[in-house]
Amino acid sequence: MEENKSILQQFDKPYPDMDLTGIENAKLLGKIGFYSSQISGLEVNPEHSWNDFKGRYMDKKVPVISLNRRMVIQFAAVLVLGVFLSWFFLLNREVISTQIAENKTVILPDNSEVVLNSESRISYKERTWMSDRSLKLDGEAFFKVEKGQTFRVKTSHGMVQVLGTQFNVNSRNGFFEVVCFEGRVLVKSEQESRELTAGKGFRILDDKIVKLPDFTNASPDWLARESSFVAVPLIRVFEELQRQYDVKVILSESIDENKLFSGTITHSDLEKALQSICLPLKLNYQVNDKTISISQ
């Protein structure tokens, strides 16, 4: 123990020894200390590393609730279950929602898959799912439907009906878009009922039907953490940006919000996303913490 202390003291605070060996020892230790501190570590960029980590590990896994909290929740659940049993069987709807910059994959009881984009919500009846495959959607989601009975997606803008296929539905404030990636989809809105085959899309913008060009992707771009737009009004593009990055966008008054934008923005780099929008439209942007000002 004594020996430990003395070598550490010599190293940390070299004191003048009287004899030559002491000085030589201290000098050697000093040299060891000096050169060892020049050894390099592994340089990491915390921001990049975090984005990487988030993309690779976090989106797929839902955190596990701690034992204590879980026990409390289970206890509460049993109580609620007992009291509302009949109500529970009849009316219970599963609700799944996402927040800003969050995606979620949901497997339905029949193994159909729903991927929710940011700030979106679906609800469905789990108990009766096998006999009635219908769910409500508010926001945007990509569907991979297992073959079987008619599958219905109800939105405030209309209904999408299919047998078994892959498609994307985006239903937000005054904007309704259905894109079919595989199989056939039937879209029913107030204005029109239309059947879509793979590679076709359908859009209603402020009560007007807009023709979409055909495409060849196998799945929507937002699954690859990008958002693609084809002739979409600027204001909708910035709304999507706000959903993906948790920022507030302020447009200066001279900008035409309905100017059409076509292009792709990434979900992982705000600066790049802003450039992709602003450069082609010759706009300036200024980032101020969580607020972004756009000017001509």
Place this chain on the structure above:
Amino acid sequence: MDTNPNLCEEQAFGRFYKDHIQSATNFAYFKSGDKAGSSDLVQEAFTKLWENCGSVDYNKAKSYLFTSINNLFLNTVRHRKVVLNYAKTAPYMDIDNKDPEYVIREEEFKAQLLAAIEELSPHQREVFLLNRVEGKKYREIAEMLDVSVKTVEKHMSAALRTLKTKLEDFKKF
């Protein structure tokens, strides 16, 4: 009362991640001397923390992280050869001394020092390099590893004694 950030929230976890990714990576690297292996290890440790975010106390999260790295290291990369390097712009101790003999001697010293550090036990190496390269105090290292300061001092002095013995020949210069 409970004012600690909740690690199950992505924002809080992200902040924790960004605060500790650098020292966690260096820790794994100093321990294993394996560049690629150590970042995998750190990623795995963070994943473990994220999965258990609800059951790990925020104040213990840091030592949980380093302990996980430690355990993962023991399970996986232990057998590999340790490879360390000096920083590219490392000056000599006596900056003004341009004597070629001096330069050669210092280079020789540096090479042998590096080899000697590479041969230290993982515990000794990690403590020694965290202190030297990261400038961490013994107390901070003890906290990270969830061991006593005495244990850290024990590793540190053992490391110094080994290095001193191996570099004994350079004493006269």
